[in-house]
Amino acid sequence: MIATRARSTAVALVALAIGAVGCTSSSSNAIAVTSTDTTCVPARTRLDAGKLTFEVTNKGKQTTELYVFGEGDKVIDEVENVGPGTSRTLTVDLAAGDYQLGCKPGQKGNGIRARITVVGKGGAVQAGTKAADRDVELTAVDYSFQLADPGIKAGETIRFVMKNEGHQPHDLEVFTPDNKVLGQIDQTDPRKTGTATLTFAVPGRYRYICDVADHQARGMKGAFTVAPT
Missing domain, CATH: 2.60.40.420 (Cupredoxins -  blue copper proteins)
Structure with a gap:
């Protein structure tokens, strides 16, 4: 009887472990951007055209912002008020072209830039398109x-x-x-x-x-x- 109970307990534990693995959530598709007081580093710099979500994590000591710039420093979109130790997301719909990400520690100045390249078909906003008047x-x-x-x-x-x-x-x-x-x-x-x-x-x-x-x-x-x- 003791052996039977032991086997039953072992089977239950294995089933529980398998169930736990099956319930593990998949990682986000967001492109991570690490911002410090002196750097702005995206995890990837070559991206497929279409809707792209950037997740900026502030590892600096100052509140920061994240911008997406097209040609001529045209602001396509931004996310503000990213406090130290926090993260925020920014979703943009980009067509093929060359862009820049800009982190702004202290929420001032021209920001710390990182170049990204978008390739392929799709996307609503082009690098050379003025996003807003x-x-x-x-x-x-x-x-x-x-x-x-x-x-x-x-x-x-x-x-x-x-x-x-x-x-x-x-x-x-x-x-x-x-x-x-x-x-x-x-x-x-x-x-x-x-x-x-x-x-x-x-x-x-x-x-x-x-x-x-x-x-x-x-x-x-x-x-x-x-x-x-």
Whole structure:
């Protein structure tokens, strides 16, 4: 009887071990970027075209940022407020071309640059394409947006920079005059900043909302007018 119990226990332990191995999660596909106060080092510098996620880890003593630059130092996108010992991700949709990553210790200056090359087909933003004509900043609080009239004209490409000064996560979803989704800033945690680059092809009234939980119903909505060129 003792031998039988021992064999049963051994089988159970082996099965548990196999189950544990089977449940191990796979590693992320993000490209790691290590930022210090003096360096900016991506794990890989030759990448396939399409949506790419960079995960920057701050191993320095100062808060840093991560930028993706195209030709002529054109900012394609960025992630801010990466504190010491923390990580944040930045996803961009890049076509083939030469780009630079830029880490900004202390959140100032031109940053520490690292060249990357994107190859293959796909991607929405080209290295030589101007990602945005200008930035428009807004603030999200509980439960409203603080956004002055952005004065957008048809044909402009605008990078919206949303700072979440509330105590809850918020996002920003923008709709065209015919009520189709133009684009959005993904859900952004309190004290963080989210961005989205949108092109306003036609004039008209564009509305925007926070699509998190019941935030729209509680007042997180608004609209602005895009003028003809």
